[in-house]
Amino acid sequence: MSADVAVLGAGMHPWGKWGRSFVEYGRAAARAALADAGLDWTDVGSVVGADTVRSGYPGYVAGATFARALGWQGARVTSVYAACASGAQAIGTARAQILAGLADVVLVVGADAAPKGFFAPAGGDRPDDPDWLRFRVLGATNPAYFALYARRRMAVYGDTREDFALVKVKNAAAGTLNPNARYRKAVSAEEVAASAVVADPLRLLDICATSDGGAALVLTSMDFARSRGIGDPVRIRAVSTVTPTYPRTVLDLPDIATDSAVAVRPAAGSFRASIARAAYEEAGLGPDDLSLAEVYDLSTALELEWYEDIGLCGEGEGAKLVREGATALGGRIPVNASGGLASFGEAVPAQAIAQVCELTWQLRGTAGERQVPGARAGITANQGLFGHGSAVVAVR
């Protein structure tokens, strides 16, 4: 049995601050993906929704919420939450159902209506929640953690603020070519340098904004795709969903401290690297086989770290890649050809799905002006709170 599943449809609701319900974005993305697949909603045997925590009760049961909005039709339904990895976990769930023979056609949907400014923990007085504690006790926002990583890179590898800015310049340039992106304007290094410092050394334009948006995929068994006359679809070959291993020695949000390494020797390599490694092992390919990658550029500096973690270069060599233009459109290995979160902003449950939408269009050769010529394989990588790590490998 092949472990591949086919991607027959991909769709998005354009990202931005639209001020509407996440349900509307998700429904629009789902309908776009179904139209792309040439399938009707009533052909769908299972729907998997990636949850949002910001839209109350319907957000927590996103699968059924989207199914209701599309019209109840009796499909199998699942709702999953894994913070920023929610979308990838939804894809993993859909794939498992297809490979297990539980459904031939699965619709995966993620959508969000994000607040302005910093993400904050759920409300109420909840000192048993590490996410609440890091805000209450330290005021440690997400950008604060990104800034700690950025500063550490500067100290250990000699990265500069100018290196970080190059990532924004590159991703903004790609975003100008993407009709679904929120920001479609080129950004210069001078503009990054002139933007306000949010958390030293990171500036406003080093950090991704919050956005509304939606993304959806129609995944099917390979047999179903063939039965529809599609012999060579984009295929998902791997979905990794690994946890870190103890002791986790890099401070990660929302934690206030790392694990202690006194009892157990830490494993070689980082948690983020283990996410990609698991996907490569499952897919039976490696970084040299990639045509492109989509990674979470929550900050510019973090994108450089992903270069190393997905094996595009050695540890500490990420800045060299962006300086050389290797990861830009037209470079040796484009990263965030979509424009990345720098151009989209965060719509948490949608973004890992949006990454796979981009791989799908690129592998089909239909990505328009941002097309990576001859794309054959791509990886996505992301990380959720509390040790959720996910990567997806797609091939053609």
Add this chain to the structure above:
Amino acid sequence: MGGVLALTRTPVVSGWFTETAADGGFRLLGTRCSACTAVFFPREDAYCRNPHCPGGGELAEVPLSPRGRVWSYTDGRYRPPAPYVSDPAEPWEPYTLVAVELEAEGMVVLGQAAPGVGVGDLAVGMEVEVVGGVLNEDADTRTAWTTWRFKPVGGDA
């Protein structure tokens, strides 16, 4: 509010630090598993999280090292959202965050820097010590919420 209030000093989280360690100093408090020696901060009192732990141990309170070295640092130039407490009527005063490597415990602990310590006063690898401080004062409940802070060793900040 005005006037001098007698504020009750209360730890912002109970059991995470003491101002009266055996040597009289301020110490962060963690727990240590007697079966595998793993240390936890914030404290774990219910179970050991080391998957290789032989089990059967007890989690005993242990003061953490009073000094460590800066792993990284940053600041907060914008007001963080609640539950961080700040007065929206007052201009925002950026705070500094320091991640500190404790060698003996083999761990990194995050904390705010002592008042007056900015990012310009810090460098990765610099030695810092933990001290007590006040996170915020609540006039309504007459509470001074106490916390831990890091400051450069030998600095007067």
